[in-house]
Amino acid sequence: MTSAGHVIALCGGVGGAKLAFGLTRLLDPEGLSLIVNTGDDFEHLGLTICPDLDTVTYTLAGLADRERGWGLAGETWNFMAQLRKLGGEHWFNLGDKDLALHVERTQRLAAGQSLSQVTAGVTAALGLRHAIVPMSDQPVRTIVDTIDGPLPFQHYFVREQCRPVARGISFAGAEQSVPSPAFTAALGRQDVAAVIICPSNPYLSIDPILAIPGVADALARLDAPVVAVSPIIGGRALKGPAAKLLAELGGLSGVTAVAAHYAGLVDGLVIDESDACEADRLRETGIAALVAPSVMTSDDDRIRLARDTLAFATGLTRRELRRA
């Protein structure tokens, strides 16, 4: 399948990476700008760790572990075991292979490369044809404000296992950040045919991208439909705290919560067959709905959902929808 125009995809970690994989199998490298959240990034053990960039990188390279859902296949954990013996901080698991990317990235950043340059270098070395674009080269750090106080994202997500009830989310550094060069270039294109919001956590993976000054406006100005793929399936998140956060912060549940969160931004929402009963309600709120199998287990699942989503998006005309 080829697209008549350029596609911008906004993407977080695991779920988003799966759809991104599908998109790369359907679109040429020139036809896709794959923009990845960096709000989850953090400094740990002196290393700069970028979980979403890494998940997308490993997924596109076919190196991701499919059972565990994160990290590299065939990973070993001898570094962590030894770090524990040395009395080091060990709440965040780093595999022996995975560590190579963190060490290499940290070193290249220290040598003056931008995160975009580092990512381009690493993905080229792994043989990836499609560019993986960090949303920004400046650090933006997601902070979850919980009833126990503010927590940097990885402390909330990994160390505290998302247990504290969230009251709000902020993105430290976002106001001082600008979109990365490739993201800026994509937002300025005249030939954008669709913007795809991958099935990632709206609060934690997509909102940080939208928090970069100018991004939301630029998306609104694009003469292209914006379509999100719901990360909520059958009322639940397949992975991560999306459902918990939608309830705690938005007071809603299910795909309705996703639609409400993206109100004003998206023209259409792709929902799973298990949520088909919600389609009419979505349409009543002015959001087009596509019901499509959204659980991506195999590579074929990923490609099929990407194809369905692209066809759905390019079948919508944003201006018409806006007029409606």
Next chain:
Amino acid sequence: MTSAGHVIALCGGVGGAKLAFGLTRLLDPEGLSLIVNTGDDFEHLGLTICPDLDTVTYTLAGLADRERGWGLAGETWNFMAQLRKLGGEHWFNLGDKDLALHVERTQRLAAGQSLSQVTAGVTAALGLRHAIVPMSDQPVRTIVDTIDGPLPFQHYFVREQCRPVARGISFAGAEQSVPSPAFTAALGRQDVAAVIICPSNPYLSIDPILAIPGVADALARLDAPVVAVSPIIGGRALKGPAAKLLAELGGLSGVTAVAAHYAGLVDGLVIDESDACEADRLRETGIAALVAPSVMTSDDDRIRLARDTLAFATGLTRRELRRA
């Protein structure tokens, strides 16, 4: 065996670490100051790597690999394999477990701890009773001046495999360095019974320690015999470039070269049985000689050589030797 006074041991990597192991089995933690060379240390992949400190740490902890001669037993190499895939610098092998120490040390140094503090923390976590003392908390970096130009030590030793002919050796940063606090304290003790120079490379492991301003003078002022264990056995170095450097830089070979290099510093030299024929020649030059089995294969070998060396050293009286 208990010593009547305090023992200061100067130590490099593999060979030195074996004798250090023996000394720790004979002397209480309070009876031994184990001073380790840091001239081999270097910054690599953004990490501070201290090969001699690590070899001594792993050897004393019983974690060292005995077959390979360096690094940890049961080591894996998945980090390196992945780093190679990412296009990273891979001429220096870093094991997955070993990496934990470099990452932890680099992080603690960045947080403001001194190398002495980091080393104390790590060795305590590993359950070591004896302190391992870096010669200095300031960076001192051995540079080998070769006919191909100056090479930082690890580039000479690992990347170039010691092939370039050496013309001289210098210790960058030595002039600005001071002995570490525990080394300074040891040098100021009134109860030093012996100084043991472990069977390490005289040029690369011991000279950096002696290059720290004040150390050579302080050793000369001590009212205690200084005894070296020859790293040259049967005319060869068991490991590393000691014999090559002694020939290239000193123009001599065998234990005679070791004695000549340490002239004015040592009162006695321990030589292997295979070099027994050199004993009389050494004595003619005013250096006491002990012939003792010096190849340390088993833990018993290490302890026996340490015992022989301590008995030899404490049997000498430095002042009498000086008057002779």
